[in-house]
Amino acid sequence: MSGTFVGMPAFPSAAREALQDDQLRRNLANATGVIRTKRAEVVDEVDNWEELRVAGAAIKDEVLLHLDEYLIELEASLTAAGAAVHWARDADEACQIVGDIAADHEVDEVVKVKSMATQEIGLNERLAQRGISAWETDLAELIVQLGDDLPSHILVPAIHRNRDEIRDIFVESMASAGKPAPDGLTNDPAALANASRLHLREKFMRAKMAVSGANFAVADTGTLVVVESEGNGRMCLTLPEVLVSVVGIEKIVPSWEDLDVFLQTLPRSSTGERMNPYTSTWSGVNDADGPQEVHVVLLDNGRTRALADEVGRQALRCIRCSACLNACPVYERTGGKAYGSVYPGPIGAILNPLMKGVGVDEQTDSLPYASSLCGACYDVCPVAIDIPSVLVELRTQVVDSHRGGAPDAFGAAMAGAAVSFGSPLPWKTVVLATGWAGRLSGPLAGRVRSSALKNVPGAAGAWAGARDIPALPKESFRAWMKRTGGQE
Amino acid sequence: MSAARDEILGRVRAALAPSAKTERSRVISRSYRDVTAPADPVSLFVERVADYQATVRLVSAAGVADAIAAETEGMHCIVPVDLPWDLSNAEIDDFQSNDELDTFDAVVTGAQVGIAETGTIVLDHQGDQGRRAITLVPDRHICIIRTDQIVAGVPEAIAELNPQRAQTWISGPSATSDIELTRVEGVHGPRRLVVLVVY
Numbered sequence: 001m002s003g004t005f006v007g008m009p010a011f012p013s014a015a016r017e018a019l020q021d022d023q024l025r026r027n028l029a030n031a032t033g034v035i036r037t038k039r040a041e042v043v044d045e046v047d048n049w050e051e052l053r054v055a056g057a058a059i060k061d062e063v064l065l066h067l068d069e070y071l072i073e074l075e076a077s078l079t080a081a082g083a084a085v086h087w088a089r090d091a092d093e094a095c096q097i098v099g100d101i102a103a104d105h106e107v108d109e110v111v112k113v114k115s116m117a118t119q120e121i122g123l124n125e126r127l128a129q130r131g132i133s134a135w136e137t138d139l140a141e142l143i144v145q146l147g148d149d150l151p152s153h154i155l156v157p158a159i160h161r162n163r164d165e166i167r168d169i170f171v172e173s174m175a176s177a178g179k180p181a182p183d184g185l186t187n188d189p190a191a192l193a194n195a196s197r198l199h200l201r202e203k204f205m206r207a208k209m210a211v212s213g214a215n216f217a218v219a220d221t222g223t224l225v226v227v228e229s230e231g232n233g234r235m236c237l238t239l240p241e242v243l244v245s246v247v248g249i250e251k252i253v254p255s256w257e258d259l260d261v262f263l264q265t266l267p268r269s270s271t272g273e274r275m276n277p278y279t280s281t282w283s284g285v286n287d288a289d290g291p292q293e294v295h296v297v298l299l300d301n302g303r304t305r306a307l308a309d310e311v312g313r314q315a316l317r318c319i320r321c322s323a324c325l326n327a328c329p330v331y332e333r334t335g336g337k338a339y340g341s342v343y344p345g346p347i348g349a350i351l352n353p354l355m356k357g358v359g360v361d362e363q364t365d366s367l368p369y370a371s372s373l374c375g376a377c378y379d380v381c382p383v384a385i386d387i388p389s390v391l392v393e394l395r396t397q398v399v400d401s402h403r404g405g406a407p408d409a410f411g412a413a414m415a416g417a418a419v420s421f422g423s424p425l426p427w428k429t430v431v432l433a434t435g436w437a438g439r440l441s442g443p444l445a446g447r448v449r450s451s452a453l454k455n456v457p458g459a460a461g462a463w464a465g466a467r468d469i470p471a472l473p474k475e476s477f478r479a480w481m482k483r484t485g486g487q488e
Numbered sequence: 489m490s491a492a493r494d495e496i497l498g499r500v501r502a503a504l505a506p507s508a509k510t511e512r513s514r515v516i517s518r519s520y521r522d523v524t525a526p527a528d529p530v531s532l533f534v535e536r537v538a539d540y541q542a543t544v545r546l547v548s549a550a551g552v553a554d555a556i557a558a559e560t561e562g563m564h565c566i567v568p569v570d571l572p573w574d575l576s577n578a579e580i581d582d583f584q585s586n587d588e589l590d591t592f593d594a595v596v597t598g599a600q601v602g603i604a605e606t607g608t609i610v611l612d613h614q615g616d617q618g619r620r621a622i623t624l625v626p627d628r629h630i631c632i633i634r635t636d637q638i639v640a641g642v643p644e645a646i647a648e649l650n651p652q653r654a655q656t657w658i659s660g661p662s663a664t665s666d667i668e669l670t671r672v673e674g675v676h677g678p679r680r681l682v683v684l685v686v687y
């Protein structure tokens with residue numbers, strides 16, 4: 001039902017379209033601003049935040065550097081707890097496994113709790129091909145699904161829709177998917193939430209099978225953890241007879257006690273709350289409580305490729321809190337869709353090329369340039385991923401992969417485009433920020449400075465339409481942000 | 489086992505091969521746990537639960553039954569098998585179907601741990617708390633916790649809890665901020681949460 005990212009235009013042109021959509025820009029600016037403030041307040045409350053960040057990074061690194069051993073341990077403890085463990089090398093294999101389980105139980109619909117991993121593998125579309133409807137049950141995902149739309153933010157996927165649009169989507173589309181919207185539905189958020197409660201309750205009550213992801217998988221106990229707000233997660237994890245969880249292999253933590261870090265840092269970083277409303281944990285099958293058939297699909301789909309990159313592998317620490325998105329001035333102006341991936345924002349700009357490889361498609365190759373390297377993402381990251389350093393490394397890799405001997409128009413154009421995607425909107429003055437160029441090292445830096453200012457040939461021609469060819473900046477990006485707060 | 493398993497493990501090993509191999513240590517600096525404990529965890533707990541728009545009341549042990557009765561007046565209630573208080577108007581959990589659970593107005597349970605710092609109650613679904621579905625489907629959850637079950641923070645709670653048991657951590661009623669970031673209490677879980685703190 002919901003759209004797919006395949007065939008999206010590369011970042012600069014997608015960004016241009018997004019920038020022209022005033023409504024989207026207003027919604028995003030408002031939302032990211034609100035979450036940023038809330039996050040800062042609850043993070044300030046915690047005296048030992050830096051220690052928590054360091055511990056979070058150390059725990060994840062410990063797992064990543066011994067991932068084979070931890071995977072085997074997790075498999076053993078899940079099996080001992082009564083779960084069936086499956087391994088999926090790629091999206092196809094994962095979708096096949098989930099579809100086969102559904103077919104075994106002869107179900108033609110499953111309920112789903114929001115999960116980046118299942119979105120990444122395009123599970124809903126694949127299940128639809130087999131005649132199985134996958135119902136998203138998170139309010140925002142429901143809005144996206146009913147609106148036949150794409151999510152724009154990890155945490156609030158419908159951040160690009162305002163209440164009037166949501167009301168219209170519900171009124172138009174709920175009936176064809178199940179229980180229709182109540183008569184006379186208004187645009188009041190409480191009324192809209194109630195409409196989704198009524199619409200989805202019917203589905204929860206009859207669903208035989210649920211599909212989830214997991215925020216964490218504890219290796220030594222086989223415990224999976226789902227962190228959520230609305231209770232749709234609890235519904236999916238508790239009521240159906242069969243539960244299938246698709247879990248990226250990087251989701252492991254070694255021990256139960258390690259959760260005391262992440263259950264502090266994730267909610268505060270993510271929704272800016274001391275704690276999210278609901279966290280569910282379960283280890284395999286529980287006697288007479290919840291699903292009596294539990295499956296776990298361990299998903300690679302490019303994660304081992306990212307692991308092989310010694311600089312980039314830290315991206316696999318990511319706990320998908322989305323703090324870096326909200327902190328990012330580029331994201332705030334362009335929205336998530338411009339990234340053409342389920343992983344948008346700063347983390348998406350590194351994760352996608354790391355998982356898919358560079359030099360394969362233009363969309364992915366453009367992502368490491370979707371940043372001004374201002375460093376705000378690193379400052380807020382609860383597992384201390386140094387996103388700017390990884391971006392710089394990936395830019396080098398992109399340029400290398402396109403170097404065909406002749407002058408590398410592609411790489412230079414990318415670099416030029418990177419700093420000016422905001423034009424002709426408020427970023428007019430933010431072209432070729434000196435702070436940014438100064439961060440680059442080696443031959444790339446020289447090339448950027450010399451090429452980006454000239455009439456760039458080849459690939460750059462295509463880019464020029466999406467932006468004004470950069471002129472020298474009056475001030476650096478940081479200085480501009482500081483002076484205007486991004487509101488020029 | 490499966491070819492996929494072998495291949496993924498092989499890819500992991502190949503990816504890690506160039507890096508220096510160290511032993512699994514599991515040794516992480518736990519200095520983040522060195523924090524000053526709140527002076528009065530119970531008041532902090534009460535304050536933080538109230539922050540989530542839940543109803544929270546301090547009641548004496550002798551007053552619990554009355555407090556429950558007041559919160560459930562006129563309601564069709566379900567209770568877990570081992571709830572230590574008698575409710576005249578309640579049915580005991582007897583593996584009612586999901587549809588039957590949907591006909592109850594309220595559920596009354598105990599709790600396992602309370603976390604002061606975050607205003608969280610944790611259920612591990614033992615006899616006084618019941619299976620997960622009964623605290624999920626009815627629209628109102630009345631949860632009773634003793635002051636001696638309240639710990640300072642998340643690390644203390646994790647240390648006390650048994651990972652082998654399914655758990656539900658509850659911080660306020662269900663909520664969403666998906667519509668223009670306006671917080672709306674009550675989506676799919678109980679829309680009303682009442683916490684009775686027994687001293």
Ligand code: SF4
Pocket residue numbers: 269317318319320321322323324325347377380381382383384385
């Ligand atoms: S990279 Fe860090 S800040 Fe961004 S989503 Fe992941 S954990 Fe959160």
